[in-house]
Amino acid sequence: MKIPKLALVLPVYNEEEVLLETISRLTVVLGDLILKNLISEDSFMIFVDDGSKDKTWELMEQSAQFNKFVKCIKLSRNQGHQNALLAGMEYVVDKCDCMISLDADLQQDENSIEDFLEKYLGGSEVVLGIRNDRKSDGFFKKMTALGFYNIMQAMGVNIVKNHADYRLLSNRANKSLMRFEEVNLFLRGMIPLVGFKTEFVYFDVKDRFAGKSKYTLSKMLGFAIDGITSFSIAPLRIISVIGFLVFFLSMVMGLYVFGAYLFTNNAVPGWASTVLPIYFIGGIQILSLGIIGEYIGKIYKETKKRPRYFIEKEI
Numbered sequence: 001m002k003i004p005k006l007a008l009v010l011p012v013y014n015e016e017e018v019l020l021e022t023i024s025r026l027t028v029v030l031g032d033l034i035l036k037n038l039i040s041e042d043s044f045m046i047f048v049d050d051g052s053k054d055k056t057w058e059l060m061e062q063s064a065q066f067n068k069f070v071k072c073i074k075l076s077r078n079q080g081h082q083n084a085l086l087a088g089m090e091y092v093v094d095k096c097d098c099m100i101s102l103d104a105d106l107q108q109d110e111n112s113i114e115d116f117l118e119k120y121l122g123g124s125e126v127v128l129g130i131r132n133d134r135k136s137d138g139f140f141k142k143m144t145a146l147g148f149y150n151i152m153q154a155m156g157v158n159i160v161k162n163h164a165d166y167r168l169l170s171n172r173a174n175k176s177l178m179r180f181e182e183v184n185l186f187l188r189g190m191i192p193l194v195g196f197k198t199e200f201v202y203f204d205v206k207d208r209f210a211g212k213s214k215y216t217l218s219k220m221l222g223f224a225i226d227g228i229t230s231f232s233i234a235p236l237r238i239i240s241v242i243g244f245l246v247f248f249l250s251m252v253m254g255l256y257v258f259g260a261y262l263f264t265n266n267a268v269p270g271w272a273s274t275v276l277p278i279y280f281i282g283g284i285q286i287l288s289l290g291i292i293g294e295y296i297g298k299i300y301k302e303t304k305k306r307p308r309y310f311i312e313k314e315i
Helices: 019-035 056-066 081-091 110-121 139-154 171-177 187-194 217-231 234-263 271-304
Strands: 006-012 044-049 070-075 098-101 126-131 163-170 198-203 311-314
Touching (some): 006 081, 019 044, 019 056, 044 056, 044 081, 081 098, 098 110, 110 163, 126 187, 163 171
Antiparallel strands (some): 070 311
16 A cells, blocks of 8 residues: 555634644654655645634744645635534545544644554544543533433434544545535534444543633534534424323313313312413423424525635635
């Protein structure tokens, strides 16, 4: 097997505090892999600036002038992590033999890249990075993350637990992924649909070198909703089940009220039969409309077929 050309794909958003350290460490990693004849000398890393508002792009430009490994593209505006990642993955199609996507915050162990390559050289076309544990997460983040994976799996989504976006794809697997045209991206769910021989690499998550996470609670919730509604119709089926249960409980409630009216003197005329169903059924209707609206919103975005991103600059 020939020595493969590797591309590292890193989406970046407001990472001026950590960017130069990231480039430095990855340069060392690529140089070491070249010396070991695991990758070719024309391997590179591509940074995708997702509309940063700090000095991230300026630092990327400067690094590209002096570091032969560095390439960078700038999106016209902030499109979100998944779109930025996809932009980098689409950029490297047919420009490399395999690509590895990872975050720019240095929390994913860059030394595991060699393990990914060994799996690839052994014949795997998809290699997923799995974190060993969640000791570095706070209690709330740990519980919500595990809950998210459990919910996704319960709804029938083929998702690998504790896998984020640290993965290797062969050029063939990457090209196959590009055939998915949906606007609502959830790459963790899309990768298993590609197929091909898949293996895993386990790694430890490190503390951030500098700066703070750009994934706020609202972004994490939005990401979770996108993942669930993009890959499962289970919530729609749950609405049908809830509708049946409401009908059944309404029948029971009707029998109770009717019995209380006929056989006891404790019934307050009109209260139980009016107030309780209004509150109960009203809440169910609002919840159901919200879930249906989420799916309709997804359909609305998909039918427009708007571009997922625009590239403003390329170096």
